[in-house]
Amino acid sequence: MSSLELDNEIEPRSEMGTLHRLLDPAFGFFVWAAHFLVVYIMTAVACVLGLGAAGEGVRTTFLTVLLALTVAAAAIVLLHAVWRYRQHRDLPEQRFRMVVTIGNDGIATVGIVWQLFPILLVPVCA
Amino acid sequence: MTLTRDAYGKETLPLGSARVLHPQSSGPDGLERLAVAWALPRRFAFVTEVNNTHIGVLYIATGFLFFLGAGVLALLMRIQLAYPGLAFLDADTYNQFFTMHGTVMMFLFAVPIVEAFAVLLLPSLLGTRDMPFPRLSALGYWAYAIGGTLVFSSLFFGIAPDGGWFMYPPLTGPKFSPGINTDVWVLGLGFVEISAVAAAVELIVGILKTRAPGMTLGRMPIFAWYMLVTAGMIMIGMPAVIAADILLELERAFGMPFYDATKGGDPLLWQHLFWLFGHPEVYIIFLPAAGMVSMMLPSFARAKLVGYNWLALAAISVGFLSFGLWVHHMFTTGLPLLSLAFFSAASSAIAIPMGIQVFAWIATLWDGKPVLRVPLLFILGFLFIFTIGGLTGVMVASVPYDWQVHDTYFVVAHFHYVLIGGMVFPLFAAFYYWTPLITGRMLSERLGRWAFWLMFVGFNAAFLPMHITGLRGMPRRIYTYSGELGWNWLNVISSAFSFVFAAGVLIFVVDIIRHRRVGRKAGYNPWQAPSLEWLSNQVGHGFRSIMPIRSRYPVWEQPGLKEDEVAGRGFLPDAPTREREALVTGPITGEPEQIIRLPGPGWTAFLAATATAAGLAAGTLGLTTIAMIAGAVAAVAYLYWLWSTDRALPRQLADAGRGVALPLYSNDSQSVGWWGMVVLLISDAAVVASFAFAYLFLWTARPAIWPPAGLQLPGFLEPALISAAVAVAWVLFEVADRLNQRDRRLATSFCFIVSVVLAGGAIVIGWSWLHGLGIEATRHSYGAAVWTLLGTMALHLAIGAGMALWCLLRLGLGMIDSWRCLTLRICLLWWRFTAPVTALVLLMIAGFPHVVS
Secondary structure (H helix, E strand, O other): OOOOOOHHHHOOOOOOOOOHHHHHHHHHHHHHHHHHHHHHHHHHHHHHOOOOOOOOOHHHHHHHHHHHHHHHHHHHHHHHHHHHHHOOOOOOOHHHHHHHHHHHHHHHHHHHHHOOOHHHOOOOOO | OOOOHHHHHOOOOOOOOOOOOOOOOHHHHHHHHHHHOOOOHHHHHHHHOOHHHHHHHHHHHHHHHHHHHHHHHHHHHHHHOOOOOOOOOOOHHHHHHHHHHHHHHHHHHHHHHHHHHHHHHHHHOOOOOOOOOOOHHHHHHHHHHHHHHHHHHHHHOOOOOOOOOOOOOOOOOOOOOOOHHHHHHHHHHHHHHHHHHHHHHHHHHHHHHHHOOOOOHHHHOOHHHHHHHHHHHHHHHHHHHHHHHHHHHHHHHHOOOOHHHHOOHHHHHHHHHHHHHHHHHHHHHHHHHHHHHHHHHHHHOOOOOOHHHHHHHHHHHHHHHHHHHHHHHHHOOOOHHHHHHHHHHHHHHHHEEEEEEEEHHHHHHHHHHOOOOOHHHHHHHHHHHHEEEEHHHHOOHHHHHHHHHOHHHHHHHHHHHHHHHHHHHHHHHHHHHHHHHHHOOOOOOOHHHHHHHHHHHHHHHHHHHHHHHHHHHOOOOOOOOOOOOHHHHHHHHHHHHHHHHHHHHHHHHHHHHHHHOOOOOOOOOOOOOHHHHHHOOOOOOOOOOOOOOOOOOOHOOOOOOOHHHOOOOEEOOOOOOOOOOEEEOOOOOOOOOOOOOEEEOOOOOOHHHHHHHHHHHHHHOOOHHHHHHHHHHHHHHHHHHHHHOOOOOOOOEEEOOOOOOOOOOOOOOOOOHHHHHHHHHHHHHHHHHHHHHHHHHHHHHOOOOOOOOOOOOOOOOOHHHHHHHHHHHHHHHHHHHHHOOOOOOOHHHHHHHHHHHHHHHHHHHHHHHHHHHOOOOOOOHHHHHHHHHHHHHHHHHHHHHHHHHHHEEEEOOOOOOOOOOHHHHHHHHHHHHHHHHHHHHHHHHHHHHHOOO
């Protein structure tokens, strides 16, 4: 089950900055973190500003914004995964980078989409 | 084969007519020079040694002693809880014991010992001689050892911390904890936390920059991936608790009301900051242990890891997701339900990468032909216990369930299953596995099996009943209980079997002591492991020569590796500069870039750590004169240390062996110093972000009074002036770098001087601005938050000005020129961070009250 062919990989030099190349496989999680902070902080601030006492329409609008942000974040991560797949699929030496990038993007997407459960099921500012 | 840069698809080095310095010898003369350069100092001078093999062993031994100490505290508590109404420990002592048990286990045992394993093993696993900053490792170790000892010894004087290991205010505030117990915790552990950040800097830069040539990111031993993620988490997570500590001490010492609800503060701020660190802390402990398990498994399964790529990405995923879980320690604090649910969802999401790891380990065993030796026994114990802890973790990730069991023994049982299962069992596996590498002798297989079974049975029999004790309602942290509550027999069982667990640990201790005399000689690679550490010798320099790596399992897949290494056919078979050296390689491709000279034994790190610890201890005890003297000694030590960096080195290329010539010096982003500063600045950014979070969070606690009545809204003129001054100072630093490249020393000096003046001016304007607004630091949390944020940025500007003066001095003495300019560029990084962040902080302080009012 262990794959031997991955052991012959050497990453060619790239014009991308080193820090950028180091962090790119975790792109999905940077989006996840940004999304997580945004929805959490938006909820906290909205409740402080009195969303709990606002009308049903305002609360629905707020939840719709959260929903849209979540869908957008998930889409960005998935697009990143597809982009990297198209870049690396024919480069055996980039196999490790591709698998890690797509795997991270996949888990990050699940992490983002998972936030739909609270957004769709839990009353805001309760 | 001669490895040249061509192998990486790069252009060849411009060797051409350049003179190559320091030709190397693979013969006995080269070996002799290596041995001399890496020789250990004798007798008491051992405290001056900075080599990772020496520091790593001391580090592990110290961590294990703290484990034993905290374990004894646990046994004493279990005696007290064995029967209802016992008076073996009084309430105050019990409070100190449970606080110190948790504190010592988490801060003085678990985190340091996994860092210690990394310091000891990573250089060998990565195929290098040492990490890039040995003195930083030594400083981190001595700071931890001395600071930790001071904190632990407070138990013997009745001044030990007693507010629980997470030290919630208001209990730990000046009103309810007026003694110095809390100060001991805050200052002592603040010191230890800073040493953890130092270790993180060393590990990140070491893993990225000092690997064997050819070891790409995809070929790193999996432990290096785990440690890279762990060190990144320490880099981000520890600053949050350091910030919380600073705020608590500011409240206790100067009355700045961050956590005092009567003055606009909020105790929940502590909980947010503490758990923002505290939850990742669990994974900071677990991930290195998982990395060690992943290193050991192939040796016993006799097969390669199944899913190396998946384990690497699971480690990265856990590293990120763990920062989205902190509120699951705060489910009962009254936060909005939707907020709780976000964290509940994230807590469930982390089960995915955790599951990937467990399945990868099981699949590796399935794939091979496992040999059941003692380390594998401990690994199997880990899988069993940790999985149970993980399952109860999924239970408490559910908000309604957590409400039922919060602060009960169910939670105590859960986190002991996670921590002892997830960290202590792998650690004991690691002890049995790597002890032969250090001592050259095997631990006893027979005693090891006894130790394992006693620990395994003792642990499960002690902690499994605690789930039921908790479900029956027994709260944590009570020193005794009534006999009619149905908890008696459960507590007797837990107490009795805790001693069985301790007996297992004791057998291990006996084994460690006796094996030095009677243990079987280990010989070369006793476990037939695939990784590089077994090639390194029990000598300071480790490898005879640095071998190019072409596989994840080099010992299994690179024929003749050992012979070539011993014959000196790798890189650096000599000590060409007659000093300690290591190869610096590219962070992604592992291509050789540079030879660095590493510091040898010296008093600097030891003296700096000792003096800092003495200063902090004396300050805590109110011995001001001693504190000031110790502080002065520490300052001199640090300044001397800084002065000794960025040494003059010849500009030519030096022979690195195998037909490759490399520079001895780098003044740009290839240098390890540049990377060290980047990592440090990320940590620093996390501290500033924590203070900014505190400001915004305190507003959410008191939105109607921001700023409080009687204070005018801040204007924008002064912030604009300060930002402009800081921006010009930064630009002048940039200009200084360019002028220095053209050897225009006078103009460069002028830029530094004006930078200092502008930074000083910005601080003065800021000071008078706050005074003019009438903002007081002690009257209201608003003022406390504003002063803390702006004070932090003023400190940054002062340090930036100090850097300009430092560069000016070194320039005047000829220690900075157009080639030797790394110091200047590292200081420039500081300004590139400080100037924009200062402007952002000013914008927030000036603008936010306008937005919310």
